[in-house]
């Protein structure tokens with residue numbers, strides 16, 4: 242707010258009502274001002290302008306007559322806000338004791354007011370990169386802000402009172418502004434600087450008194466526009482991603498108010514048809530009605546960390562959700578919850594295509610009758626699948642290496658179903674499970690009467706059955722050396738000879754071999770033929786162990802849980818803490834071990850919830866088993882091994898002693914060390 246005191250001028254020339262024209266002219270000339278205030282008795286009752294005095298003199302021709310003065314003045318408290326009244330041309334300010342403190346003509350006051358407003362605007366816009374220049378009606382620059390000086394690269398001392406119109410190049414006529422038009426987004430240039438901005442006419446009492454030019458440096462402005470475009474594009478990309486998302490993305494503020502819903506709206510859970518109907522509501526409204534249990538929002542806020550949980554709803558619907566807290570400058574700002582409905586379809590990312598059934602039902606080798614589901618969430622597996630997909634198109638031999646239980650068979654199956662052979666047979670041969678004396682006949686078949694006990698009609702071997710399809714030689718490292726030579730021949734010649742026959746049969750098969758052994762080392766130790774090794778190792782793939790892709794543990798656990806629930810017709814869910822333990826375990830037996838543990842948990846745990854303690858018990862056994870040697874399954878750096886051992890000790894210790902204080906005494910460390918480790922474990 243601008244008050245009178247900000248703009249009043251000090252009173253200098255005061256004359257009285259008896260003063261002559263001559264005296265007044267003299268006084269004004271001495272003090273180089275234009276206005277004299279006229280005192281009547283003790284108060285200022287009027288004023289006269291030099292112009293009026295001269296007019297009086299011209300009219301009467303007398304210097305000795307008393308001056309005539311104007312009386313349209315208003316006395317105002319100097320601390321009151323500037324306001325103008327109709328028919329008043331002069332303002333006299335007074336203090337609280339009614340003493341006159343200053344004066345100003347209304348037209349001057351209006352000018353000053355504009356100036357002050359412009360200065361305030363300038364302060365407001367300071368740092369925004371907006372240049373401001375004001376001119377009077379003659380285009381003379383009367384005000385220039387610092388930004389304008391910087392943009393133009395010219396100091397205000399040079400610019401002030403210069404004619405702006407002659408300095409500036411503008412593609413439109415600036416006179417239009419002086420006749421009341423506002424010109425927006427106009428390009429102009431000065432001192433080789435390109436600007437873009439608006440010109441506004443400045444009005445006082447409806448009369449145009451000058452113009453204001455507010456402008457940006459064009460390159461900065463264009464950059465900002467580009468940035469805006471970028472953000473706009475990003476926004477539409479995000480919308481597209483959300484629209485194709487299979488997950489519901491819920492944004493909740495720190496108090497629990499639902500701010501946004503994107504992606505797939507799980508309307509069956511919310512029991513409303515549109516996301517608009519839940520926006521603005523409090524999440525507890527829904528959790529109280531058992532729509533989502535457990536309440537992952539509250540868990541996430543309380544524990545100040547990411548929470549992964551299987552949530553249930555009335556009517557046995559379930560979703561799995563990941564709630565992530567979002568912090569801004571150390572303060573919780575919101576929680577983002579990603580949820581996927583798993584009520585009917587378990588979490589499966591890829592489903593194998595149809596695989597031809599085969600009539601072979603041999604105990605020694607198995608034929609994959611149905612495509613298995615490959616469940617994953619990790620980038621590692623995503624990348625692997627992309628590679629496999631590419632390789633699947635070729636006919637080259639593939640060697641799958643990886644620890645036992647990582648899912649090599651499923652990956653072999655993936656290759657088959659992504660290849661052009663997908664509608665032909667996929668034959669899995671477990672090389673380690675076939676007795677040595679039977680391997681040859683199983684692989685290559687035999688003619689009738691080839692040996693005692695042989696089928697009277699003879700039998701086709703797996704290679705023949707796999708003709709046009711894929712043969713998966715699992716546990717290839719178990720193949721006896723004698724058989725390795727024969728296999729090598731098939732790989733080279735692409736033909737087989739049945740036992741008891743001299744006729745060769747051409748076979749067109751894609752070979753996928755798998756091993757959990759280090760074949761290279763076996764070659765060095767003379768246990769595996771080098772030539773066969775190179776024949777098989779055409780395109781090798783390493784399937785990472787589960788501990789190197791921990792993100793897969795949760796979806797796999799849910800997948801198996803759903804499978805076993807159906808199988809045993811039992812209703813059960815994991816608590817978030819139970820999932821935490823599963824995710825922090827190292828899984829030496831990989832996915833197979835996880836599958837077995839889940840089955841055990843389903844069958845053995847009591848109640849509807851599988852608790853953290855149930856999982857700890859299944860994974861680490863009870864107290865008596867503490868004497869078991871530590872789990873070290875591979876050679877690793879000593880520091881890492883010690884950390885693992887510490888982790889195990891703490892998990893088992895907590896299971897037994899329950900509190901960090903008690904456990905710290907037994908382990909001979911401070912409780913702080915235990916809680917630090919526990920925190921790390923949870924991470």
Ligand SMILES: Nc1ncnc2c1ncn2[C@@H]1O[C@H](COP(=O)(O)OP(=O)(O)OP(=O)(O)O)[C@@H](O)[C@H]1O
Nearest residue numbers: 614615616644645646647648649650651757832833
């Ligand atoms: N990503 C996965 N998704 C779903 N099930 C999986 C996955 N990985 C493995 N499995 C399951 O885990 C079990 C073990 O997998 P598989 O037999 O393929 O392992 P492997 O690497 O061939 O083991 P081995 O070397 O001992 O033969 C199987 O029941 C398989 O279906």
